[in-house]
Amino acid sequence: SKRPPDGTLTYGYQRFQILAAFVNGLSLLAVVGWILFEAVRRFVNPRDVLGETMLVIAVAGLVVNLVSFVVLHTGDKDNLNVRGAALHVAGDLLGSIAAIVAAVVIIYTGWTLIDPLLSVAVAALILKSAWALVKRSAHVLLEGAPEWLNVDTMQELIVANVPDVEEIHHVHIWGLTPQQLILTMHVSLCAPVASQSEVIRQVKSLLKTEYGIGHSTIEVDVDGCADH
Structure with missing residues (x-):
């Protein structure tokens, strides 16, 4: 392994x-x-x-x-x-x-x-x-979310702590093992920002600090979600 x-x-x-x-x-x-x-x-x-x-x-x-x-x-x-x-x-x-x-x-x-x-x-x-x-x-x-993690609470925490994030959707979280978690999500912003990379960095940092998620992929929706 x-x-x-x-x-x-x-x-x-x-x-x-x-x-x-x-x-x-x-x-x-x-x-x-x-x-x-x-x-x-x-x-x-x-x-x-x-x-x-x-x-x-x-x-x-x-x-x-x-x-x-x-x-x-x-x-x-x-x-x-x-x-x-x-x-x-x-x-x-x-x-x-x-x-x-x-x-x-x-x-x-x-x-x-x-x-x-x-x-x-x-x-x-x-x-x-x-x-x-x-x-x-x-x-x-079966790639289920960790049983200890509440996805709704996680989304609320991100919105509350990353000022430019307005809404989060398409959240998927699973683990290769119970210790190695992987996450993907889309975020919508309140308004255009100077650096989307900085917003992504803040979200990734929060996920790592609060939930131990070291591998995350964050997609920023600019003109609506492309996957809808």
Whole structure:
């Protein structure tokens, strides 16, 4: 995703991290489906479980998953792909913890249904996070505006702080990633000005300062909007 732009992908390859996060989210949903399917099978046809063997394997898995989770948790928390990978590991981590609890219960009580019951609980926890990841990455892929940004408020702020701007329209804002925002807009002026470039500079500066939008294209309408 850090490869520079080229003649084919003029924005570069940063969207790959969003696409990877989307696929990660879908795969987590598939994992949830598989866990629930297996849990139902074990409810319908309970099987004998070797609690001691299950406990040893679960503890080993817990150690490995803890190390992986710590490594990923120290990464870029705003990177959706890193979050997706961390969710995968978190799901495995929860599975290991559930298996340890189930193994202990089985060893001391012989109640094997605890295993599918805890599996359903783990699936429910993973489902919530996986759906949030799919929803957020899909929003970026569909070029939705950042959820925290109110476009109407932004327009009012520009009109209030850039004296020559009378009205704003054709506003489009999206992100290559949640951190790298891009905006295009048309502005109408109150009256002819000596330098349209200065008006554009003021608008760009406000967008950068207030909203962190570093890539903006501002078109000044002189005799009405050419796109109407």
